[in-house]
Structure formats: C-alpha cells, structure tokens
Amino acid sequence: MKKITLTGLEQAPRRSTVFRRLWDVLLSAFSVFAIVLSVGGMGWILYTVLRHGAESINWEFLTSSSKPYGEPGAGIANALLGSLLMTLSATLIAVPPALAGGIYLAEFGRENRLGNVLRFCANVMMGVPSIIVGLFVYVLLVVTTGHFSGFAGAVALAIIMFPVVMRTTEDVLTMVPVTLRESALALGMTRTRTTLGIVFRAARSGLVTGVLLALARVSGETAPLLFTAMFADTWPGGFFSRPTANMPVLISEYTMNSPFESMHAMGWGAALIICLLILFINIITRTIFHEKQH
C-alpha cells in the first residue's frame, strides 16, 4: 500500500493549467454531445411516430374495429377499448393491496426482519422481466382455464404494477413527518384512523403520482400480454374467456409480423395514440406534483 505522507503530497505531480483546462473543456463538450444525443434521440423517435402516425389517424381509424388484412374500414377502436379495460382492471386489482402493503412496510415493518424480507422481495419483483410475468400468468390462468383472456392480461399487468405502487407508497409515507403521526395518536385516534385519515391525506399527491406513473408504465407493456391476452380482431366481448385486442400487441403484430404497408401505417397510428396517452398521464402527474411543491 502506498504511504501517504506530507512529503508525498508535496511531490504530487504538477499538471499544467492548460492541460487541466483543455481536459475540462473536452469533457464539457462530451457532456453536451451526450445530452444532444439523448434529447435528439427522443425527438427523432417522437417525430417519426408523429409523422407516420398522423397520416393514418382519422375518425374511421378511431371508431372501427380492427380487421384482417385487405378488408376496408379497419381501425383500432377494439384494441383501444381492450387496452383501457385491461389497464383499468389491472389498476383495480393491484392498487388496493399495494397501498395496504406499502402501509405495512412504512408503518409496521420499518425495522423488523419480516419488513426487510418483504422489501427485498418487492425490489426483486420490480426487476423481474415482464416476459417472465407473462409466462407465470400463462401457467396460472391460461393453462388452468383453458383459454387466453383479457382478464389474464389484466392480472399480468397487475403483477407488474403491484411492487411499483407498494414501494412508492412506502417511500411517500416514510416522508410524512413522525410528529404528525404522534399528534394524531396523542389526540386519541386509533392507529388505523391516523394512517388512513392523517398520514394518507398528507401524502395524497405523492400516492396519486405513484399510481399514475405505474399506470403509464404498464399501459405500454407488450411482452406480458403476448401469452395472456393475445390479440383478436373482435370487440372485447368475452373479457374473461376470449383473447382480447390491445394496443401494444396490435402494434407489434402490425409492424413486425406483417409485410403490408397499410398495416405498418396503422401500427404507427396506434403508436401515436399510445404515446399521446402516456404523455397525457405524465403531464397530469407533473401538474399534481408541482401543485404539491408550492
């Protein structure tokens, strides 16, 4: 090991100021390049989606059901409806238990062993690839019931949402000052009322943000739906018993697995709609969060 002494410090190599300045300028240039690259990449992707997508969006596109190749009057309304149904049911399935689980981690399990184990499990679940969740739900619901269904897709999305909402809930609740809890308890409120009435209210905007961000993330997930909801050219009638059309799988079917220009165009249109929806959710989230900070 090198011994650090005062003499050692005195003998530190002298670098010329010019060299140091030059190095600094070079790195600044590199960081500008990196920013231009990442923002430019985003601009490029969004521009491509907008340019190709805008051409195919019209009233018919938005209101009629998808059809096999060659039939006139095809649209994406069934996929849009299917995606909406699936994401909403996923939210309904995932959010209540995730909030309760977050409460456990933040209020009862902050220091104990079980809390740490569960926190670790939540972290692991957040890192599980979404396609693995697809496989899991395939075996859990598709094999046992014997058919693909929109419901299976919703469960897969719910499993992806669950740890995300749970961890954000914990983080948000932990940020609420302890004094607030103690005041409520001192006034004679029960733990339950303290948590649900006081702590939750203080953390409301953070909780909503967490749920919305999880929703935005899940609404573009494709991989877990491939083996669960699959795709169909029909309106989502049998949500529990039949393959259900949805946007992400429509996009991948129409672009990757189709040689036809007209289907590519519809894929771009669907991509634009999805982007707009996600952008919309993000902007709402930002506004909510912004209000809180003021």
Add this chain to the structure above:
Amino acid sequence: MQQQDRIFKWVCLGCALLIGVLVPGIFLQLGLDSAEAWQKFGIGFLWSAEWDPAQEVYGAWASVAGTLYTTALALLLAVPLSFVAALFVVESPGWLARPLSYCVDLLAAIPSVIYGMWGLFVLVPLMQEYVQPFLGETLGLMSLPGGEWLLGEHYNGFGFLTAGIILALMILPYMSAIMRDVFRMTPPMLRESAYGLGCTRWETTRDVVLRYGIRGLLGGIFIGLGRALGETMAVLFVIGNLIESPEGLFSGGTTIAATLACNFAESDGLQRSSLFALGLVLMLLCFGIQVAAQYYLHLTGARRGEAR
C-alpha cells in the same frame, strides 16, 4: 379500538405478504415447468449451443450468450453517456436543467415496443446503408485480423450492434435520471469548496461528487443492467431472431427474452419445457443482480457507518 387496529395491521400484513408469495411462486412455477428439460439435458443445457426442434435437442447457450452480449454492448454505450448527461443537467442553469430533466423523464416513459418499431423502420435501414458499410469497409475493420470475429461475416442491418444501440437509448434516460438525483445530493458546500481550491469542473466531479455519490451511481447502473437483461420488445424487432451463438457485432442472434417471445406460443412438450428453463435462467440472472446490488449497498452503507 384495539380490535380495529389489530385487524388493520393483519390486513396490511396480508397484502404485503402477497409479494413474498409472488417471488418464490415464480421460481417454483418456472422450476416445475422446466423440470423435464433439466432432467433430459442436465446442467449441460446451460452451455449447449444447439437448438433443434426437429431433433428435439435444446440448449441455452445461444440465447444466454446473446443476452449477455447485447446487455454488455448497451452498458458500454450507455454508462459513459448517461454519466456525462447527468453531469450536464446538474451543472447547467435552472432554465435549461428543468426542461432537460423533463425530457429525460419522458424518454423513460416511452413504451419499449415503440423503441423496437423505430429501430425496425429507421435504425435498421440506417445501419445497413451507412453505419455497417462504414465500420466494415471504410474503416477497414473487416479486413483487419480478427475483424470477422469482431463484426461477423455479413450484415443486413439487424444484429447485436443495432440491438445494443436501441437498448442503450432505452436505458440511458433511466440511468441518467438516477445519476442526476445522486449528483444533486452532494452538499453544495463541498462542491464549492473544491471550486474554491481551484479545481476544474471535472476535478470537482471526480474527486468530490463522484466519491460522494458512488453508491447511487452504481445503483443506477444496476437498474439499467436489469432492464437491459430482460427487455423483450425493443430487442425482438431488431436482433434478427436466429437461434445461433453470437458471431460478431453485425451478426443476427437472439436473447432469452426474444427466444421466449418468438417460440413460446407454438411450442409444446420438451421445447416448451426448455423455454421455461430459459425463463428460469433469465429470472436467476435478474435475481442475482438484485442480490448483488442490495448486498453492495448494504456493504458500503455499513462501511460508512450509516444505519440501514
């Protein structure tokens, strides 16, 4: 009242336990469904590169190597870029930093299927027309000794390099956002002291900000790593989907997630079981990374005397 509290606590505990059931549940399911493949091929399944449905012979190596290859490429491209990008956002004035970090956050919200689509229709033709001929012929990498090993024999726009670039673009905003938050946490006093001593911006970053935020930095890299490993759609569109071991940057191949997405729906019997085995390998990889990350954070936390 006590009764109510007790019920509340148990309900919350029950919900939290769901997550504790889910993780072992996934392992158990993948393990049970892949038992047939493990029995047939043994542990050698991991490094056998053959995948032949006609002969009923399956091996994981092509997919595993492809996964590791694309992930390594993506990290190689994305880590330095996200690091300096985060640096720029932190150092730039407020009017510029806010819209920039907003952009980076939005970039993180674009679904991966759209990255894949963009890759297929924009990046693949671009790679085929310009980038690959340029690297291979103009720079003469192809004719160098070992060039074939580096690049592969021929090119058509698809392949590992394209997949690596798309993945890098995808994980860049994630990692950059985390690094940015970490850099922001450095106390301004420390940074200003460094400037006061005459350090340049880079020296301040290297000796002060980086030392202070090394945990968050590595945390960000781990998150990017996890995402790159398991990403399906963005890779599926541009990798070429050939179940072959990687030959070079331009050659087509597959990853675990892409193999699953491509073959699972039509498979049955031994092939399906082998696909589940692949899934188990991917799950173990991600689990390993998560454990390593947590352990590292724990370790550095303990060394710094922080209460975790």
